[in-house]
Amino acid sequence: MTDMTDNDFRRELGQQLRVDSVRISTTAGSGHPTSSMSAADLIAVLLDGYLHLDYDRPGDPHNDHLIFSKGHASPLYYSLLKAAGAVSRAELSTYRQLGSRLEGHPTPRIPPTDVATGSLGQGLPIGVGIALAGKRLDRLPYRVWVLCGDSEMAEGSMWEAFEHAAHYRLDNLTAIVDVNRLGQTTETMVGWDLDTYAARARAFGWHAITLDGHDIEAIDAAYAEAVAITGRPTVLFAKTHKGKGVAAVDDQPGKHGQPLADPDDAIAELGGERHLSVTVAKPDTAGAPHIFPVGDDRLPTWKLGEQVATRLAYGEALTALGAIRPDVVALDGEVSNSTHSELFAKAHPDRYFEMYIAEQQMVAAAVGMQTRGWAPFASTFAAFLSRAYDFVRMAAISRANLRLSGSHAGVSIGPTDPPRWRWRTSRRCGQCTAAWSCTRRTPTRPRAWSPPWPATPGSPTSAHCAARPSCARIRMRTSASVAAGRCARPTKITSRWSRAEQPSPRPRRQPTCWPPTACAPGSSTATASNPSTPPP
Numbered sequence: 001m002t003d004m005t006d007n008d009f010r011r012e013l014g015q016q017l018r019v020d021s022v023r024i025s026t027t028a029g030s031g032h033p034t035s036s037m038s039a040a041d042l043i044a045v046l047l048d049g050y051l052h053l054d055y056d057r058p059g060d061p062h063n064d065h066l067i068f069s070k071g072h073a074s075p076l077y078y079s080l081l082k083a084a085g086a087v088s089r090a091e092l093s094t095y096r097q098l099g100s101r102l103e104g105h106p107t108p109r110i111p112p113t114d115v116a117t118g119s120l121g122q123g124l125p126i127g128v129g130i131a132l133a134g135k136r137l138d139r140l141p142y143r144v145w146v147l148c149g150d151s152e153m154a155e156g157s158m159w160e161a162f163e164h165a166a167h168y169r170l171d172n173l174t175a176i177v178d179v180n181r182l183g184q185t186t187e188t189m190v191g192w193d194l195d196t197y198a199a200r201a202r203a204f205g206w207h208a209i210t211l212d213g214h215d216i217e218a219i220d221a222a223y224a225e226a227v228a229i230t231g232r233p234t235v236l237f238a239k240t241h242k243g244k245g246v247a248a249v250d251d252q253p254g255k256h257g258q259p260l261a262d263p264d265d266a267i268a269e270l271g272g273e274r275h276l277s278v279t280v281a282k283p284d285t286a287g288a289p290h291i292f293p294v295g296d297d298r299l300p301t302w303k304l305g306e307q308v309a310t311r312l313a314y315g316e317a318l319t320a321l322g323a324i325r326p327d328v329v330a331l332d333g334e335v336s337n338s339t340h341s342e343l344f345a346k347a348h349p350d351r352y353f354e355m356y357i358a359e360q361q362m363v364a365a366a367v368g369m370q371t372r373g374w375a376p377f378a379s380t381f382a383a384f385l386s387r388a389y390d391f392v393r394m395a396a397i398s399r400a401n402l403r404l405s406g407s408h409a410g411v412s413i414g415p416t417d418p419p420r421w422r423w424r425t426s427r428r429c430g431q432c433t434a435a436w437s438c439t440r441r442t443p444t445r446p447r448a449w450s451p452p453w454p455a456t457p458g459s460p461t462s463a464h465c466a467a468r469p470s471c472a473r474i475r476m477r478t479s480a481s482v483a484a485g486r487c488a489r490p491t492k493i494t495s496r497w498s499r500a501e502q503p504s505p506r507p508r509r510q511p512t513c514w515p516p517t518a519c520a521p522g523s524s525t526a527t528a529s530n531p532s533t534p535p536p
């Protein structure tokens with residue numbers, strides 16, 4: 001620190017972050033200096049006044065977490081690490097060089113970076129996972145700060161994060177949106193309309209603050225307000241200028257993702273190089289991360305040759321594992337009664353997280369939790385995991401330690417709802433009859449459908465019912481017509497009961513006689529629908 005006031009120092013620090021961003025992207029011949037320059041003041045105030053992170057002990061569980069969701073602003077991120085003493089000036093000059101820890105987008109190769117970012121729309125959802133871990137798992141007061149770009153506000157995953165953070169009342173999460181208006185090729189949909197952004201966030205249940213992102217005093221006040229809010233997350237929408245401080249690129253389109261054309265003039269315009277350092281506040285180390293109790297260490301077993309649904313085995317094994325290992329947590333995409341993770345939820349409710357129908361947020365939350373040493377198991381239908389493909393890809397770059405379980409995978413998932421076979425007992429005949437009809441073959445369905453049962457003597461056919469006029473009210477095709485190849489598939493029964501004769505709706509039940517020929521004529525067997533296996 002110097003003799004200047006705190007806010008004067010922060011202004012100078014912001015300029016230093018801009019200068020270093022220009023300098024290292026020029027040396028690398030690539031990078032995103034203008035995207036870094038817009039958020040420099042926001043980061044300067046955060047670094048000097050509100051972030052609690054021991055850069056000498058990046059693994060300390062009490063540390064705050066800072067995520068650059070706009071990972072392309074890596075020049076700014078590495079410049080703040082230099083100011084905090086986490087990297088040297090010499091290493092800063094290796095930006096984007098082969099073998100350097102300072103890659104084009106931040107990765108966990110350089111502590112205390114939690115996750116790889118740069119694929120937009122992922123930092124905030126991951127931040128939700130870390131904040132959940134702080135609230136419900138670690139039970140420590142660390143905060144999660146996420147720097148977002150305004151372009152990524154068009155990503156659906158961002159709004160999954162907004163919804164979940166509000167639902168779980170994550171007041172330890174603060175999103176900082178750098179609203180510099182300009183994307184890669186055009187202006188964003190909302191531009192500098194901060195009120196629209198704020199209204200959307202408030203509708204999701206967030207505390208929203210709008211401010212000038214280059215006004216040091218306003219930034220300081222906004223952060224102070226954010227940390228004082230309880231019961232809900234906070235988001236700052238800060239109006240900024242892309243390329244702030246250098247006239248040639250300040251709020252100019254077409255300057256995204258490229259070094260400045262005249263870096264020496266730009267550095268001079270920014271006031272030249274500075275050599276400021278920041279003593280970042282250390283976290284309060286009182287208290288230890290919560291440890292859940294362990295229980296019975298018995299694992300489920302099955303007899304050789306016993307048939308068991310893999311998803312049921314997953315649920316039972318996961319539940320048993322949760323009793324053995326207190327670090328195991330489970331997340332599910334609101335299909336826990338199918339994946340059977342509901343067994344874990346019942347046995348270990350404090351370590352189960354319902355992520356609803358939001359697969360991107362589910363995988364992101366799992367990635368966030370594992371940064372704190374938890375072992376997440378995330379489950380849903382296998383096909384739905386494809387919606388979170390890019391989160392899985394980025395998790396691999398982050399070397400994330402997580403497990404994804406997809407049920408109902410394979411060539412055919414089989415019947416999860418009752419099959420379409422319909423058996424009905426005629427109320428007049430008292431005879432189990434096959435109530436089915438068929439459709440004729442068409443050029444688009446060339447293969448004949450095999451009859452569901454052989455047309456043997458005594459089988460339930462229309463001829464049988466024809467002898468009983470009251471049964472003829474049910475329209476049927478004979479087995480012979482199916483065997484002759486005139487049918488492609490079974491279709492729903494058509495009933496000709498009058499309104500007065502229409503039977504009352506009954507719950508679906510298994511047949512009370514099987515096969516149908518086992519029903520004696522004149523019996524009064526009740527209606528049965530949808531057997532679990534097709535006719536022989």
